[in-house]
Amino acid sequence: MTDLSPQAYAFLADVVYRRSRIRLGPDRQAFVAGRLANRLRDLGCASFDDYCQLLDASCGDDEAEQLIDLISTNHTHFFREPAHFEILARDVVPKVAPRATAAGRGLRVWSAAAASGEEAYSIAIVLAEQPRSLLPPGWVVEASDISRRMLDRCRLGIYEAAKVNLPDPALLGRHFLRGFGEREGMYRVKPELRRHLSVTPINLFQERYPLPRGQDVIFCRNVMIYFDTESRQGLIERLFDQLAPGVFLFVGHSESLLGLHHGFRQTGPSVYERPLK
Numbered sequence: 001m002t003d004l005s006p007q008a009y010a011f012l013a014d015v016v017y018r019r020s021r022i023r024l025g026p027d028r029q030a031f032v033a034g035r036l037a038n039r040l041r042d043l044g045c046a047s048f049d050d051y052c053q054l055l056d057a058s059c060g061d062d063e064a065e066q067l068i069d070l071i072s073t074n075h076t077h078f079f080r081e082p083a084h085f086e087i088l089a090r091d092v093v094p095k096v097a098p099r100a101t102a103a104g105r106g107l108r109v110w111s112a113a114a115a116s117g118e119e120a121y122s123i124a125i126v127l128a129e130q131p132r133s134l135l136p137p138g139w140v141v142e143a144s145d146i147s148r149r150m151l152d153r154c155r156l157g158i159y160e161a162a163k164v165n166l167p168d169p170a171l172l173g174r175h176f177l178r179g180f181g182e183r184e185g186m187y188r189v190k191p192e193l194r195r196h197l198s199v200t201p202i203n204l205f206q207e208r209y210p211l212p213r214g215q216d217v218i219f220c221r222n223v224m225i226y227f228d229t230e231s232r233q234g235l236i237e238r239l240f241d242q243l244a245p246g247v248f249l250f251v252g253h254s255e256s257l258l259g260l261h262h263g264f265r266q267t268g269p270s271v272y273e274r275p276l277k
């Protein structure tokens with residue numbers, strides 16, 4: 001494989017940072033070279049310098065998107081950090097659902113770095129399991145990510161059977177269909193659950209979020225770890241400003257808001273609320 005020079009690496013890291021705020025440290029050079037090797041081959045680029053030139057050219061926008069797709073970490077799984085889903089069901093939904101109903105709309109939960117959708121469907125399963133008296137059927141889970149490739153998988157809702165680990169085995173039959181023939185060994189989320197998902201590409205740092213302002217809950221988990229402090233601070237201010245009072249924010253367990261300035265009140269482990277007043 002062709003070498004990735006320090007200059008080419010610095011250029012790529014800068015493109016990635018400007019677009020996504022993902023900070024690639026100096027120790028990530030081999031990782032980036034490995035992730036991009038096939039892409040260079042597919043594009044017929046003889047070297048990383050050629051690839052950088054292509055990114056710099058007028059068609060670079062699309063390629064920058066591919067680049068971020070290739071270097072971003074999309075690892076996720078169903079009911080990851082399970083305590084959050086218990087808190088959602090036990091403490092948060094009973095608080096926010098009556099408010100949404102009183103406002104004459106369905107409950108809205110935003111999975112803001114949804115990757116291939118396991119988090120968004122885990123939320124949807126929790127909501128589908130709520131009594132209708134508490135949660136009327138018009139609820140929506142907004143699933144967004146910077147990666148369109150991941151969002152295509154999210155829309156499809158097909159997962160390897162071995163990876164569909166749910167807290168209660170009965171949920172499998174209620175919310176998934178087993179694949180047959182060429183889909184043997186796979187499960188697909190049932191259409192009645194998929195119908196509650198709205199899938200939209202959103203870069204957390206784009207100017208405006210194309211979402212209704214009244215989100216009741218945001219899951220923004222395991223993405224801030226890839227950002228530097230300045231970007232995390234900016235993001236937390238945007239989430240606070242652009243979303244309505246009363247909103248709950250879940251961040252990853254390793255991503256507390258400690259050290260950031262914000263107006264949220266902590267209500268649980270990595271769970272925050274924008275106070276109503």
Ligand SMILES: C[S@@+](CC[C@H](N)C(=O)[O-])C[C@H]1O[C@@H](n2cnc3c(N)ncnc32)[C@H](O)[C@@H]1O
Nearest residue numbers: 020072074076113115146147203204221222223
């Ligand atoms: C490790 S996954 C987290 C998935 C899920 N939230 C979870 O906790 O399991 C991180 C996701 O963040 C996305 N991401 C990275 N930078 C982003 C940005 N600037 N805007 C939106 N999504 C971003 C990546 O594409 C990736 O799918």
